[in-house]
Amino acid sequence: MKKLKIKLSLVLPAVPDQRDRCVQTLLSRLQGREGLEKVHLTDEKTDGLPQLCFHYDPEVITVERIQRLAVQTGASVQEKYGHLLLEVAGIRHTRHARTIEANLQARKGILQAHVSASGMIGLEYETATLEEKTIHAWLPREGLQLLDPAVSVDTYLEKTAEDLDVTREQPLPSAVPSTEAEPDHPAGETHQGEEDPAHAHGGVFGKNTELIFSLVCGGMLGVGFGLSFVAGLPAWVSLSLYLGAYFFGGFFTAKEAVETVAKGHFEIDFLMLVAAIGAAILGEWAEGALLLFLFSLGHALEHYALNKARKSIAALAELAPKTALLKKNGKTEEVGIEHLRLGDIIVVKPHSKISADGVVVGGQSSVNQAPITGESVPVDKQPVEDPDKDWSQESEIKNENRVFSGTINGNNTLEIKVIKEANDSTLSRLVKLVNEAQTQKSPTQRFTDKFEKYFVPSVLTLVVLLNLAFLVVDETFSESFYRAMAVLVAASPCALAISTPSAVLSGVARAAKSGVLIKGGRPLEDLGVLTALAFDKTGTLTEGKPKLTRVIALGEVGEEELLKTAIAVENLSDHPLAKAVVRDGKERLKDANIPQAKDLEAVLGKGIKATLNGDKVYIGNLDLFESLDDNKPSHDMEEKVKSLESEGNTTMLIRQNDSYLGIIALMDTPRAEAKNTLERLKKIGIKRMIMLTGDNQKVADAVAKEIGLTDAWGSLLPEEKVEAIKELKEKESKVAMVGDGVNDAPAMANSTVGIAMGAAGSDVALETADIALMADKLETLPFAIGLSRKSKGIIKQNLWISLGVVALLIPATIFGFATIGIAVLIHEGSTLVVVFNALRLLAYKQYDN
Numbered sequence: 001m002k003k004l005k006i007k008l009s010l011v012l013p014a015v016p017d018q019r020d021r022c023v024q025t026l027l028s029r030l031q032g033r034e035g036l037e038k039v040h041l042t043d044e045k046t047d048g049l050p051q052l053c054f055h056y057d058p059e060v061i062t063v064e065r066i067q068r069l070a071v072q073t074g075a076s077v078q079e080k081y082g083h084l085l086l087e088v089a090g091i092r093h094t095r096h097a098r099t100i101e102a103n104l105q106a107r108k109g110i111l112q113a114h115v116s117a118s119g120m121i122g123l124e125y126e127t128a129t130l131e132e133k134t135i136h137a138w139l140p141r142e143g144l145q146l147l148d149p150a151v152s153v154d155t156y157l158e159k160t161a162e163d164l165d166v167t168r169e170q171p172l173p174s175a176v177p178s179t180e181a182e183p184d185h186p187a188g189e190t191h192q193g194e195e196d197p198a199h200a201h202g203g204v205f206g207k208n209t210e211l212i213f214s215l216v217c218g219g220m221l222g223v224g225f226g227l228s229f230v231a232g233l234p235a236w237v238s239l240s241l242y243l244g245a246y247f248f249g250g251f252f253t254a255k256e257a258v259e260t261v262a263k264g265h266f267e268i269d270f271l272m273l274v275a276a277i278g279a280a281i282l283g284e285w286a287e288g289a290l291l292l293f294l295f296s297l298g299h300a301l302e303h304y305a306l307n308k309a310r311k312s313i314a315a316l317a318e319l320a321p322k323t324a325l326l327k328k329n330g331k332t333e334e335v336g337i338e339h340l341r342l343g344d345i346i347v348v349k350p351h352s353k354i355s356a357d358g359v360v361v362g363g364q365s366s367v368n369q370a371p372i373t374g375e376s377v378p379v380d381k382q383p384v385e386d387p388d389k390d391w392s393q394e395s396e397i398k399n400e401n402r403v404f405s406g407t408i409n410g411n412n413t414l415e416i417k418v419i420k421e422a423n424d425s426t427l428s429r430l431v432k433l434v435n436e437a438q439t440q441k442s443p444t445q446r447f448t449d450k451f452e453k454y455f456v457p458s459v460l461t462l463v464v465l466l467n468l469a470f471l472v473v474d475e476t477f478s479e480s481f482y483r484a485m486a487v488l489v490a491a492s493p494c495a496l497a498i499s500t501p502s503a504v505l506s507g508v509a510r511a512a513k514s515g516v517l518i519k520g521g522r523p524l525e526d527l528g529v530l531t532a533l534a535f536d537k538t539g540t541l542t543e544g545k546p547k548l549t550r551v552i553a554l555g556e557v558g559e560e561e562l563l564k565t566a567i568a569v570e571n572l573s574d575h576p577l578a579k580a581v582v583r584d585g586k587e588r589l590k591d592a593n594i595p596q597a598k599d600l601e602a603v604l605g606k607g608i609k610a611t612l613n614g615d616k617v618y619i620g621n622l623d624l625f626e627s628l629d630d631n632k633p634s635h636d637m638e639e640k641v642k643s644l645e646s647e648g649n650t651t652m653l654i655r656q657n658d659s660y661l662g663i664i665a666l667m668d669t670p671r672a673e674a675k676n677t678l679e680r681l682k683k684i685g686i687k688r689m690i691m692l693t694g695d696n697q698k699v700a701d702a703v704a705k706e707i708g709l710t711d712a713w714g715s716l717l718p719e720e721k722v723e724a725i726k727e728l729k730e731k732e733s734k735v736a737m738v739g740d741g742v743n744d745a746p747a748m749a750n751s752t753v754g755i756a757m758g759a760a761g762s763d764v765a766l767e768t769a770d771i772a773l774m775a776d777k778l779e780t781l782p783f784a785i786g787l788s789r790k791s792k793g794i795i796k797q798n799l800w801i802s803l804g805v806v807a808l809l810i811p812a813t814i815f816g817f818a819t820i821g822i823a824v825l826i827h828e829g830s831t832l833v834v835v836f837n838a839l840r841l842l843a844y845k846q847y848d849n
């Protein structure tokens, strides 16, 4: 396996303390991530910037992801490596894609090239050696036509319009039909733009040319064969029909063969051609034409089928409206979504699509979010309390305030403040990530690639030997040649090559439709086999909205004084527990004056310290005070805490200087759907479900019992969660971690598959997770896992089918049980079976298990 090293210069904060923390978070986010061998800071410096060295496996993780993860930790990365995601026309099928991939890979300055048969090219390159322009210039030489250098929502809109024949003769559909022709976009031009890729694809009949040619070939063959039995007709009649069949059936095969041979490769197309020519030389025109017919038909159908899966991804992008009603100075005006800026207010009419990510600032309505999150029930939306705030900078926006581009408004008009520009919207990120997913190879695909590497040369050797069979066996050369060709066809691993990618493509496409983003074949396959799931507790298994349950004053001060102190200190923290104390505490106190605390110091996983009116205040769990000093809480106090905890309360002790003031207890309720979901997970084969939490063991046990977990591990510090994941990975070999993708990012990075919930609302979660559940719903988990299992199952079936056919067909052709015609039929048949088997995933239903 190839390993690469890259070095990134990091622009880190100038303050030494912050800088260390920055590097630490970066390392913890990256360390242990699948595909990253090692990350370390080097001593050398370039341009005075520290260098971070990454050792990684380019087939598993991309430079772009590494860079993005780095950027998210706050460090800005120097643009040393570029990443391009291109959409092209002219890739005919998987093998063709691979040839192009190899060619691109061989170019100087290219770190890694991924080419998918569906027309996506992912490239990573050194910006010092290469420019984007240079790369674009290569494409025509590969026989490709660039459709769009930056795959975006818009590209897909056009692409879909061009793909669907109905819309072909019409202007692009838009959510709000506008009658005016846009000045910079005359009507005729759109048409040309749409036709071009079609031409690149095949020729006179548009993108179905391959299929039509193949059918014409079949027709001529059939008629010619029929006429050959009519007595009295001269032989040239049939022969000329066969010749026609050769032309139509062999056109694309020959074109391809010439292209590949010119580059020094040779693939099955070439072999088919040789076999057909061989048949013609032997006078077996009908057989040769049949061969070309079946071969070309197989390919055309394969292409058609893959496009189907692809279209279902393209449909995602189609969701985005192209225009928005911008409100300015009391008037509204229709503008293209690319003109929307942060802070703009747009008006969304009832039952129309929302054109931007934003927060509601006016009106109440329910919004159908299914296009993004897969939720079937519309979500009620209402205005934010403070419409003038700069919401684009806010990391925590409530579900009831936030809307996504591409979702559909219900009965009432909404006014929305834009918080994301069009190319940055959740929808366009989603489309981009789904496309990127296609360019990553899955473990099975890597295995089959490797297998082919040894298999193909062995077959070729065998064929050469079989060609010489007439020297030892009593037969003519043409008989030997004929047999050798049959074996060649039989042994071509076409079905094998397409078996995994087609299943991954369909699986990813199906998942995306239900609001699950699966980033490629690796997570899909891993999730399909693993049997252990680790969960974060707060916000994942529980609501994540703790409520104040008890306030117990124990010292000289009363309850009110105790609460005031606690609120003052917790005001400084943004921990969910802290927020709950402040919110519920204030409510209990009514309008009491809360003093101002300062100098907050967090003790990770234990509590906090701060100064209040010159006094030192400590708030935290028993562990905090165990490690603090000799002034331990009293025995009574400890008993009280333990009894509260065994009821499922999270407790905190409050100490001012040397005296303990009392206890505050909070309780977080498990999600209503947790129990049911876990039961279903068990049913589909998940054996171990482990909760990891920083909360105390008693609370952990109480929750685990209530919702039916197999294990509950409490009192874990963040780094202990990472350790726990590592330990689980050792025992179970593969473990998935489910969390919010932000606080538990290190644990997720160390798991085999990191699954983030509620990713639609968090860019970080969307980027860092291997699998992102767009909705904040636990119920999606059984769907994602069920689909992965089904995908894995189909990949296995496909492997058996493709390998099995080859294993049976080789001896059958060697010993003469199967002719070339039969070999081609079975060979192409198995390829199609495999592809259509994969397409079944598109129709996967949640309760299919």
Ligand SMILES: Nc1ncnc2c1ncn2[C@@H]1O[C@H](COP(=O)(O)OP(=O)(O)OP(=O)(O)O)[C@@H](O)[C@H]1O
Pocket (backbone or CB within 6 Å): 536, 537, 538, 570, 573, 575, 577, 578, 604, 605, 606, 607, 608, 619, 620, 621, 650, 651, 652, 692, 693, 694, 695, 696, 716, 717, 718
């Ligand atoms: N601001 C705070 N005020 C009081 N106690 C705190 C505070 N922050 C943390 N603690 C204590 O530390 C414990 C662990 O916190 P941590 O943030 O690691 O996990 P958590 O959020 O409670 O649970 P989970 O790990 O499931 O997300 C808490 O249960 C609490 O007892």
Ligand SMILES: [Zn+2]
Pocket (backbone or CB within 6 Å): 005, 040, 053, 054, 055
């Ligand atoms: Zn190194």
